[in-house]
Amino acid sequence: MKHEAFDQFVPFPGISEHIYSARDFAAVRELVYEVSANVLPPNKSTLVYSRLAPLVRNSGLGTFSAYIGKLKADPAERHKAVCALTTNHTAFFREDHHFDHFLETTRPDLLRKLAAKQSVRLWSAGSSSGEEVFSLCMTLLGPDKLEARRLLTSDLAVLASDLADHVLVKARKAVYDADALAPVPPNLRALWVKEDGKGGGTIADPIRELVRFRSLNLMGPWPMKKPFDAIFCRNVMIYFDQQTKDDLVARFADQLIPGGYLYIGHSERVSGPAAARLELVGKTIYRKIR
Numbered sequence: 369m370k371h372e373a374f375d376q377f378v379p380f381p382g383i384s385e386h387i388y389s390a391r392d393f394a395a396v397r398e399l400v401y402e403v404s405a406n407v408l409p410p411n412k413s414t415l416v417y418s419r420l421a422p423l424v425r426n427s428g429l430g431t432f433s434a435y436i437g438k439l440k441a442d443p444a445e446r447h448k449a450v451c452a453l454t455t456n457h458t459a460f461f462r463e464d465h466h467f468d469h470f471l472e473t474t475r476p477d478l479l480r481k482l483a484a485k486q487s488v489r490l491w492s493a494g495s496s497s498g499e500e501v502f503s504l505c506m507t508l509l510g511p512d513k514l515e516a517r518r519l520l521t522s523d524l525a526v527l528a529s530d531l532a533d534h535v536l537v538k539a540r541k542a543v544y545d546a547d548a549l550a551p552v553p554p555n556l557r558a559l560w561v562k563e564d565g566k567g568g569g570t571i572a573d574p575i576r577e578l579v580r581f582r583s584l585n586l587m588g589p590w591p592m593k594k595p596f597d598a599i600f601c602r603n604v605m606i607y608f609d610q611q612t613k614d615d616l617v618a619r620f621a622d623q624l625i626p627g628g629y630l631y632i633g634h635s636e637r638v639s640g641p642a643a644a645r646l647e648l649v650g651k652t653i654y655r656k657i658r
């Protein structure tokens with residue numbers, strides 16, 4: 369990782385350099401990059417302080433420097449700290465043009481495959497707290513109960529993965545408040561949300577049972593053997609440097625069936641050697657050519 373100058377480092381107001389220093393921020397930054405490839409720019413020094421201060425306190429070590437020593441020696445604590453530093457913002461039907469494309473273009477092919485008893489595999493990579501994958505499942509299964517029942521008994525598998533444990537806990541619970549559920553189209557909501565009577569609700573059991581939520585660091589090995597028909601990896605690569613993005617996109621291309629789709633975030637682009645294997649077919653939507 370290139371080290372930017374630390375002249376932008378803003379010491380946390382009122383915190384002694386003895387407790388948290390520019391050197392500590394640099395060490396955390398290095399460690400987070402090594403584990404997760406997330407690049408923390410210098411203006412995140414305050415965020416690092418506020419997210420890690422509770423962990424430093426719990427450890428009883430008193431200073432960031434001592435806590436960083438623990439992080440280097442203790443993989444479980446390191447994982448906890450890296451999880452605490454992830455950005456998990458997400459929403460139901462976020463970037464809804466992807467779901468329009470999936471409904472109009474991808475879904476009909478997938479339905480034909482399922483009807484022909486072929487397998488269909490979908491992956492939300494960097495799923496955060498589940499809103500993305502549940503939006504995808506609702507779009508695939510649709511508002512018709514009978515059709516959905518047929519699809520649910522076919523060879524359909526949906527994976528949702530994230531590095532951060534706390535978002536996976538929330539995703540598995542699948543309980544959302546009224547604001548979170550507001551973007552869900554009413555016809556899909558009627559079938560796929562168990563209302564709590566206060567505007568919020570829980571995702572219906574058939575979808576919860578369909579999705580396998582897994583802890584997975586995209587920088588590590590991927591245990592999945594079978595290829596995917598579509599991969600959603602949106603607003604994850606923005607935190608990576610260019611080489612990491614290029615390598616990751618190449619791995620996604622390997623993991624897609626020919627003709628499979630890769631959906632990425634609105635500010636992201638496919639680049640690097642894999643660009644030759646993925647054609648742009650819509651706004652931030654790519655189709656694997658070979």
Ligand SMILES: C[S@@+](CC[C@H](N)C(=O)[O-])C[C@H]1O[C@@H](n2cnc3c(N)ncnc32)[C@H](O)[C@@H]1O
Pocket residue numbers: 403404405406454455456457458459462493494495496497500529530531532535584585586587601602603604607633
């Ligand atoms: C901003 S959220 C995006 C959620 C969702 N895809 C969306 O667009 O709404 C980014 C997610 O990527 C996850 N993430 C970051 N680095 C990761 C890595 N190396 N491996 C797996 N997940 C990672 C974070 O934990 C976070 O939940």
